[in-house]
Amino acid sequence: MTASPALRLVVVLVIAMSFWSSDSIVSVFKNLIHGFASLRIPELIRFKTPTSSSITEARQRTGASVMTRLFEMVAKPLAKRFKNSTTTAQK
Incomplete structure (x- = not known):
């Protein structure tokens, strides 16, 4: 099942809010x-700017499970595992 454009926009908005954390939700949306x-991208620019309460409601409808699933799909470890950490400690 593919996500609707509205759901995708909400997910992108939640991510963008971390970059513009000092701005209002409406400012981030704009x-x-x-x-x-x-x-x-014409499909996403032809509507009125929603109110902050309607954006909040859309975020709540989206739910944490969507963001959790996105995190699980995208997040990867940055560090590599050591094969044997005791070997370097004994030298």
Whole structure:
């Protein structure tokens, strides 16, 4: 099952909120829409800016499970495992 454009937008908005954490939800939303317009993504630029309460409701409907699943799919370890940590300690 593919995600609807609205669900994708909410997920992108949640991620963007971490980059613009000092801005309001509506400001972050407007920044995203401006970015989509500059990338010429027409399906996401032809609607009115929603209120902060409607954005919050959309986030709540999306739920934590969607973000958890995204994290599980994308997050990978950055460090490599040592084969034998005791070998280097004995030298």
